[in-house]
Amino acid sequence: MVGRRNRVFALVPLVALGMLTGSGGAQAPMVIAQRDIAFAPRSVTIKVGDQVIFRNEDPFGHNVYSPSMNGVFDIGLQDPDTETPVTFTAPGEFIIQCRIHPKMRAKVLVEP
Template sequence: MKRNFDRSEVSLNVGEIIRFTNEDEFLHQIYVESKDFSFDSDEKGPGEELDVEFPVPGHFTVRCGIHPRMGLDVSVEK
């Protein structure tokens, strides 16, 4: 039973991509909500991947809409 990201934080440069791979047996639906950048994925089943580009600098929290305790802090630098 995983239901978490494989790390709690990551640092990127503007325009870099994070690949999210569902490595457990649950559906996940990831999203980011902020005034500067928002993203909302479809549900992803086991083994499915999703690439998300972070186009602006800032600090963002990626969450799972199905498992709200999941969180990944993303720091994006210019």
């Protein structure tokens, strides 16, 4: 069974940047899996207010984050068999990376 973990980090800065974590969103969440030291899918398109769930399906930890302008977030170390939702509340293109595995990259395109 996949564990569910909601994280809240530095809430005030994330609100200022247009990012929040937690439940909500306009439609069913999109899932980006971490599998075989890669993100799958590597690119998703969502609407403002939608949620992306980052699910670790590898047998080791990952650290998912985005350094993108107006979308900085870092979910910290994500253990195997866990998932972490992130709600995107600002439009733009957000690069997603793993601090542990620098070659892991994905993109979330958030449309108005």
